[in-house]
Amino acid sequence: PSCLIGCLPTYQQVGWLAPILLLILRMIQGLAAGGELVGALIFTLEATRGQHGGVWGGACKATGNFGSTAGIGVAALLRCVLSDKDMLAWGWRVPFWMGIVFGILGIIARKSLQFEEGETHRNADRESYCSYLSKLFRYHTSDMLIVVFVAAFWSCSYYTSFVWMGYYMHDPMLIGGSAGIKQAWGLCFAANLLLVFCLPLGGYVGDVLGGRVRYPGKSSKTVLQLAIFLMVSVVLPAFMLIRTKEVPLVALGLFLLALPVALFGGNLPVYMITH
Numbered sequence: 001p002s003c004l005i006g007c008l009p010t011y012q013q014v015g016w017l018a019p020i021l022l023l024i025l026r027m028i029q030g031l032a033a034g035g036e037l038v039g040a041l042i043f044t045l046e047a048t049r050g051q052h053g054g055v056w057g058g059a060c061k062a063t064g065n066f067g068s069t070a071g072i073g074v075a076a077l078l079r080c081v082l083s084d085k086d087m088l089a090w091g092w093r094v095p096f097w098m099g100i101v102f103g104i105l106g107i108i109a110r111k112s113l114q115f116e117e118g119e120t121h122r123n124a125d126r127e128s129y130c131s132y133l134s135k136l137f138r139y140h141t142s143d144m145l146i147v148v149f150v151a152a153f154w155s156c157s158y159y160t161s162f163v164w165m166g167y168y169m170h171d172p173m174l175i176g177g178s179a180g181i182k183q184a185w186g187l188c189f190a191a192n193l194l195l196v197f198c199l200p201l202g203g204y205v206g207d208v209l210g211g212r213v214r215y216p217g218k219s220s221k222t223v224l225q226l227a228i229f230l231m232v233s234v235v236l237p238a239f240m241l242i243r244t245k246e247v248p249l250v251a252l253g254l255f256l257l258a259l260p261v262a263l264f265g266g267n268l269p270v271y272m273i274t275h
Contacts, residue, residue, distance in 0.1 A: 003097055058262075143275055161191075162261070191254035191255070206266065228260075240253070
């Protein structure tokens with residue numbers, strides 16, 4: 001879907017079909033990425049057998065965010081080498097075309113993880129699937145809703161602070177304008193890179209606390225609550241710094257946003273799986 005987004009016709013060529021196709025492909029992209037990431041988190045945390053789950057969960061989360069960081073880095077590079085006209089004409093498609101490379105790598109990785117299952121085991125899974133879903137919604141609806149909203153909080157905080165921020169900062173009234181777009185996207189890429197490195201550290205905080213309470217789910221919940229408190233506390237000062245138009249102060253504002261988001265994201269995998 002990422003590669004196909006880069007191949008979409010424009011609105012001038014096909015009219016309303018263009019945004020409809022974009023919406024469909026974006027939904028498929030989100031479902032694919034979300035499904036793969038959660039499966040990877042479960043696989044990773046089960047393999048740790050309860051040892052350093054926060055660090056490994058944060059590292060797994062960081063690998064997912066590294067893909068977004070790479071995409072923002074390519075966008076920042078294209079902003080430096082292409083004119084605004086070329087960027088609007090075809091440059092925006094390049095990061096999406098790169099998706100075919102990662103798609104091939106993903107297929108290779110998937111094939112390397114395949115294992116054989118007995119026919120009886122597969123049939124049993126098919127027969128019990130509907131009853132399993134029925135029990136899931138009957139007895140664990142509240143748990144699922146909590147996990148959905150906690151994950152949504154992560155998505156909102158991450159996309160606002162580290163994806164949309166590139167567009168926000170190159171507004172003519174802020175650091176961007178006609179001359180500062182390169183700086184805006186460069187800072188956005190640096191902030192995303194910082195987040196990738198801080199996610200395992202955020203998980204480590206949960207591990208340290210979990211060693212004291214002897215229950216990883218409880219410690220991760222406590223750290224998530226602390227991260228939310230920090231986000232609410234720093235978001236206004238951070239945006240005030242970002243709106244100063246001074247590059248060092250803007251970088252400081254992004255740094256303030258990165259710390260609580262990394263603390264939240266690093267402990268989210270353990271909380272989701274142990275909740």
